Amino acid sequence: MTAPAASRLIGTLAALMVAPAFAQDIRGLEVCTAEKQMERRTSCLQANTDFLQQALERQRREAQKKQAAADAEIAALKDRIAKLEADLANLKKAAAPASKDGAAPKK
DSSP, rough: OHHHHHHHHHHHHHHHHHHOOOOOOSSOOOOOOOSSHHHHHHHHHHHHHHHHHHHHHHHHHOOOOOHHHHHHHHHHHHHHHHHHHEEEEEHHHHHHHHHTTTTTOOO
């Protein structure tokens, strides 16, 4: 093995042996356990709580908008179905007298 290849291998192994950094699960939250002073830790936790409450409120508003849009679409589709059913009933009524006369209904 050549010297540059060996140094690359050692460098790669060293990089893999380093403990991975802790990633935050939720973007925008702070890691409060790093704070030593209780006041700062409390403030950090309160900021995280406020952030999560705002995120939940934003998600709730978006869900309500989507629900309202879906409800409006359902209502429009129900109206359309009612209109189509009424049209079908009118067509059946119009076809019924023609069949009673003995004539074949027109297509």
